[in-house]
Amino acid sequence: MLAKYIERILRARVYDVAEETPLDFAPNLSKRLGNAVYLKREDLQPVFSFKLRGAYNKIALLTERERASGVIAASAGNHAQGVALSAQMLGITALIVMPRTTPEIKVNSVRGRGAETILHGDSYDEAYAYARQLAEQKKMTFIHPYDDPDVIAGQGTVGMEILRQKTGSINAIFVPVGGGGLIAGITAYVKFVRPETKIIGVEPDDADCLNQALKARSRVTLKQVGLFADGVAVRQIGEEPFNVVRDYIDEVITVNTDEICAAIKDIFDDTRSVAEPAGALALAGLKKYVEVTEASDQTLIAIESGANINFDRLRYVAERAQVGEHRELLLAVNIPEIPGSFLNFCRLLGNRNVTEFNYRYFDAGQAQVFVGVSSSGSGADKAELVNQLQTQGFQVLDMTANDLAKEHIRYMVGGHTPCQLDEIVYSLQFPERPGALLGFLSALGGRWNISLFHYRNHGAAFGLVLIGLQMPKAESHAFEACLDELGFGYTEETENPAYALFAGGNKM
Known part of the structure; x- marks a missing residue:
């Protein structure tokens, strides 16, 4: 399988138009991670992508x-x-x-x-x-974007360049995976020439078509995929790429949105360039690999695959990067509704930087606050703060990993329901196009009353919507069928503690 691609890659006619991109050493990342980290700069191509x-x-x-x-x-x-x-x-x-x-x-x-x-x-x-x-x-x-031998061979020249540019030992190359054309080409060349070098695919945890295919030992089609890293938002790995990589790649790592945003910031800090989410995916996987395996003194290469990012998305990336670096904690805290309790709470935070503090009066006995605080990045630091607060009698719920809290609730605090509404709540991935909202509401046809609606645009091809509807639980299947027909991605969030505490009127 690999041998048939070597001649194709060597003969690939990419350099009539493409550049041989540099393999840049990343000094800040290397020092922080304790490994020699290099970035293959495919963001420098004439179209800013491999x-x-x-x-x-x-x-x-x-x-x-x-x-x-x-x-x-x-x-x-x-x-x-x-x-x-x-x-x-x-x-x-x-x-x-x-x-x-x-x-x-x-x-x-x-x-x-x-x-x-x-x-x-x-x-x-x-x-x-x-x-x-x-x-x-x-x-x-x-012209297929990935499921074609000639396309795969063209992408394989990335692997050929890496081995020419880095003649010493390479412990692992981290490759972003969408349809699989890039990882198939790199795998074919690198594993034929230097089989000891690990090839590690990296996917978003909500679009892991290769990861699921390897587990099932055959290609699978994901029901839905997350769209943040839109360059790799593919529901099924390509047939030819899967045939190439299934027996040769060493591992697939999945990462979340926060980790991708943190990797975008890391790339900027070392190169002063801004990668798109899919472009920073491989680096996010590299960092996770080092964290999990405790690798040190290794040579690790990440493919920075593209830089086609909308300027409007940078706000969203910046918001999530600190959480992705474990340098911001988001906490829901119950505080007695008595004079001086806020002061006592802030004293317990000490010299920590408060990144946000959201509160609205709701109950005469207890105040529920949503607070963001800076962290050193270690799990021990978070545990110490939570324990300190609990020891002083504060009830604490960690919201740092709660996507609903990060996408919506932190912007809605104070919006408690004034009475029992019997609502069912969903988060949706909403297409960004003229008439999308009207089409959605028309499809619902006035069948259910909308009791909550929060929308965010972050410069992508989709928006994020939190919607509450007053409906009997038995009718949720009909609503979900409507969403399936519209092609919207959705998750029911009624039991999510972020909603329950700060929008649904429940108490800790």
Whole structure:
């Protein structure tokens, strides 16, 4: 399996348009982690992503007849830009189908490289299906973003460059995984040339299609995927990539949103560049690997795969980075509703920086506060603070790992329900497109009363919604069927303590 890719990779025609990107030593990360950490800077490609390699290699190998008919692709960003630039360089007509939720900056970038764009559907899957349909109708060649040997070979040149740039021992290379084209190409080359080097895939914990496929020993389709790291939000690993990597990669690590945001900050601190969430994914996995295995004095390489991030998303990234570094704790604390109790509470916090403090009068006996405080980053520090507060009679609930608290509740504190509403609460991933809210409300058809609604836009292709509805529990299945039909990702949050304490009117 590996041998058949070596010649493909060596002959790959990527350097007509792609750059050989540097392998940069990360001094701050290396010192902090106790290992030699390097970043493979694919964010420095002309389209700010490695995707250009595979797209150009595939298109450059087309026959004259195929070139004359033009190429078509489906993508929400990086692959689209790679196909558009490749086609422009080779004088080929390109048509790109993009979801309607694609940020305007990415659509304009693709159009600026001479490609025609069609906006269709709210998700990649819908855009992909339509692009396949158009390819048949127009007799154009479909350029797959990852499930194609020529695309995989183009991405494999990243591995070839790494081994040329770092001739000494490499303990592990960490690779972001979406559809699997990049990790398949790197695995094929590195494991053939240096089989002792570990190849470790990294996925978001809410979009781990390779991780689940390896556990099942066959490809699986995830019911839904998280969209924060949209560049790797793929429901099923590619067939050809899975065939390449299943017997050769050493491990898959999953990371959460906070850990990805912390890795974006780490990359900025060392390089002054801003990675997109998928671009920082590999580094987040590298850090987790060091933490879990206590690795030291090793040479570790992370692929910084892209930098196509919207400026509006930086606010959200900054909010979550401190939690991802374990340097902010979010606590729900019960404080006696008597004069001087706040002062006593603040004295217990000592010299810690208070990052936020939310409170609203609700009960004559107890005050429930939502507080953020700085931390040294160690688990012992958190345990010490919680124990100190509890010893003084304060009830404490750790909210640091509670996504509902971080996404919504911290912005809603004080919004207790004034009476018993018998509401059921859901968090939704909401598409960012004109008319999305109207379409959603129309689909509900006035069947249930909306008792709570909180929405956040953080510059991505989706927004985050917390919704409460007054409905009998038996009707929740009908509501969920409505969400399934709309294609919204959702989680019921009625029993989530963050909601119960700060929006539902319960007490600790």
